[in-house]
Amino acid sequence: MGTTKKLVVFILALVLSLQVQGQRKKQSDFRIIGYYSLKAAMTADLKTVPFDKLTHINLSFLNPDTLGNFNQDLSALIPFIKAAHKHHVKVLPSIAGGGKHEYYHKLLKDENRARFINDLLLITLKYDFDGIDVDIEGSDIDENYENFVLGLTNVLKPHKKLVTAAIAIFYKDQLSDRALAQYDFMTLMSYDHTGPWKPSKPGPHSTYEHALADLNYFRTERNIPKEKIVLGVGFYGYGFGPELTSPASSMNYGQIVNTFPGAEKADQMTMPDGKMMYYNGEATMRKKTLLAKENASGIMIWQILGDAAGKFSLLNLINKVAYSK
Template sequence: MKITHTILFLLLLSCTKTTAQKEPFMVGGYVPSWKDGATIDYSKLTHVFFSFVKANPDGSILAFTPEEQASFNTFKTRSAGKTRFISLGGGGDQTLPAMAATAAARDKFAAACVQFCIDNDLQGVDMDWEQIRDDANATNFEALMKVLSELLHARQLLLVATVAHGWGGEYYSAHALKYADWIQLMVYDQAGSWAASPYGNHATFQHVLDAVDFWKRKGYTKSSQMVIGLPFYGYKFKSDAGGLADQVPYNEIVNWFPFLGPDANEHNLVVFNGPALIKEKTSYAKRKGFKGVMIWEVTQDVPADQPKSLLKAIEEAAKE
């Protein structure tokens, strides 16, 4: 009987430790440097990303404009207590490719990023070098990830990589991405963002499945080190023939069509993710053991206390 009680106690202790050590579900949000983030409800976020920091060719950090500095100051004040990152690069950025072409500049930039985090009480760096299209930049990306990982991790800071399965995804090796603590999948812009685009939703649930499958086939196999990207914006097409569409914030779509229900993801040539679809994706990420979800970008939501808020939908799904 004593042996049975001892075994039961150990099993219960093991279960308790496992539960205690399990990380909370991540809800990350991007805050753009060109937006006023004063109205963001940070209470519903666990991780926040200030975007974007750019590089000078010599490896120093490109100075913020006065407007960007004001946005960053607001970000720091309002996001206190959250896990906070600077996000490097962004769509269309050419400063990272130019800087990363030499080892000296890469080393200097990595050191500058570490110091920036320390000086501003940030917890890490998000590498968002998008649309790599050639082997030379793929090689430089891996070299930059390596030195960032070494310097950041030596100071107990985090490194994240944000990637897309389209738009040059084949140039990001699983080996390069494993320098990161986790990767974030940009599962949006799958329609409407190029001239020959077909008509359709740019961020379906199937796109999530396709993105996960793409990275796992490439060798990045741990769901617990993947974050699913969610769009707080949609596209307005000119016709159902497709083509290049206009990007529209979700809050503007709600103002256009206030009568739409939570299940709506399309109306009058406008495609988007409504609350039900956002909740479905979040529930999937939690149920399947993914690290969490991230949002591009949080200022595009309606106020988080409103029924149609996408952030509210995420919060509800994350609590289930």
């Protein structure tokens, strides 16, 4: 075969591959959602972003200042958003995030809520985002949360934009059924059952059993249908010990497998300083993906930049398991 024919065949194969990837995402109801640093997305080498292995990207985090003003110039995100859309990937900025944001209590009050929601709408339309992800957690959830979610949904839905949320069992009693019913879907953060903030409670923070119990609560007791809930997994680990008084530590999955050969085959390992590092290796991630195929509508990842490269990539593993018959 001549050089020109080889080139033509290569180009046709590449085009077909891209079409198949796009069709796979359109045909499959299984979501693969990755959180990605908003700041990193502004300067990302787009060739390194795994758009072909994701259906949604949540940018963490988009927040106003304490007075409610969005002063950040987001124009540097435009190439990232366009590249995602070219790969049929939806992009949503995620608001709030873990930890306390005391000013949200003021923003969600009756006298400030409409302006805050309108600002989110304007940002969504200006930058062609596909919706807003609500990651208001813990003590930031108050008596105005439900009305905020209702208002945000009423404003975004006419523009065919998504409204999603990250939820967790830790603050289940603060989440009203009416608020949860508004979301297109929710990502269940089934991790951080312990962590560096609890050095006296060493152990795994994100087991398969945690995932089973968390899904069971929201599916059974809160009656959330399968198609509206996504199982969240963590691409990181926490280290405890060797003493209860020792400070805990954290490492992302890529660091763990690059530092400790064979770590991908386990869920925990003893580090040189005597700490025990707990995380999810390949076997547990495979089991969680199968669980999500049966009892949820996808996998959510916190966060994509914590993945390992090449053959140790958990994202590659999730895709292989998710889309195999």
